[in-house]
Amino acid sequence: MDLLLSAQAEQNIWADVAILGTGGAVLAVWLVTHRGPARLRQAPPRPHRLPPVTPLALIGAWMLFNLGLFALLEGFVDPPGRRIFLQYLALDIGYALFCGMMLILAQRSFVHGLTGFGIRWRTLGRDLVWAFVNLLAAWPLIYLAVAAVVFFGQQVGGDEFQFEQNTGLVDIQQSVQMPPHVLAAVLVFTLLLVPLFEEILFRGLLQSAIRNLTGSPWSAIFLTSIPFALLHPLTHLPALLVLSICLGYAYERSGSLLRSIFIHVLFNAINVGVTLTS
Numbered sequence: 001m002d003l004l005l006s007a008q009a010e011q012n013i014w015a016d017v018a019i020l021g022t023g024g025a026v027l028a029v030w031l032v033t034h035r036g037p038a039r040l041r042q043a044p045p046r047p048h049r050l051p052p053v054t055p056l057a058l059i060g061a062w063m064l065f066n067l068g069l070f071a072l073l074e075g076f077v078d079p080p081g082r083r084i085f086l087q088y089l090a091l092d093i094g095y096a097l098f099c100g101m102m103l104i105l106a107q108r109s110f111v112h113g114l115t116g117f118g119i120r121w122r123t124l125g126r127d128l129v130w131a132f133v134n135l136l137a138a139w140p141l142i143y144l145a146v147a148a149v150v151f152f153g154q155q156v157g158g159d160e161f162q163f164e165q166n167t168g169l170v171d172i173q174q175s176v177q178m179p180p181h182v183l184a185a186v187l188v189f190t191l192l193l194v195p196l197f198e199e200i201l202f203r204g205l206l207q208s209a210i211r212n213l214t215g216s217p218w219s220a221i222f223l224t225s226i227p228f229a230l231l232h233p234l235t236h237l238p239a240l241l242v243l244s245i246c247l248g249y250a251y252e253r254s255g256s257l258l259r260s261i262f263i264h265v266l267f268n269a270i271n272v273g274v275t276l277t278s
């Protein structure tokens with residue numbers, strides 16, 4: 001058994017090295033051969049009539065919805081499976097309604113409607129392939145960001161330091177032992193609705209509004225990435241800042257919101273997969 005576990009651990013290490021090495025090579029090609037950062041000079045415009053305050057109001061409404069829902073269900077703890085199911089069912093419905101409302105807003109505010117917003121079904125296959133490539137290139141930087149947080153956290157907090165767990169991943173771990181419909185509600189939220197909602201709101205609406213004000217794709221990416229990262233657990237902030245820059249770049253470079261949605265889905269799917277197999 002010990003030999004088997006050692007061999008499995010060694011295989012995992014070599015798999016990580018292969019992924020990080022491949023991602024580093026893709027990142028180097030992007031930086032050196034394709035002059036990646038400079039490519040945003042050719043980023044396609046997204047003309048729209050969206051008031052800058054609208055995305056901020058939507059973020060406020062989203063936060064109030066989450067706080068109200070959790071306050072409503074706070075005392076509902078028995079049985080845990082029923083509480084988790086009701087919580088995620090409400091989140092699924094709420095986020096789906098938010099997404100529908102934001103898409104209607106985008107249809108009315110952007111020139112050429114949802115096509116101008118970046119929802120282009122004819123590029124779906126290409127966006128899926130490039131989403132994988134973009135995430136692969138960002139993966140070494142995300143890995144280094146997590147490693148840096150762990151290293152400095154242990155220097156300051158010693159052995160007691162712990163990297164904060166995402167609440168959704170904790171709920172997935174718990175719901176594995178519960179009826180299938182509970183796990184399904186959590187997975188629909190984590191793998192589909194969260195990426196869809198956050199990309200429509202942060203990349204689609206907020207980043208577009210900031211770019212309209214500043215005229216600079218890079219300033220829009222960075223100014224969108226800061227609140228996006230701050231709305232997650234503190235120890236996740238550096239890694240999610242890197243992820244958000246990757247998401248914002250993919251949106252600006254391609255003009256397709258589907259590409260950033262696919263990157264976000266893949267990122268969440270990897271974390272869920274690791275959670276379910278660990």
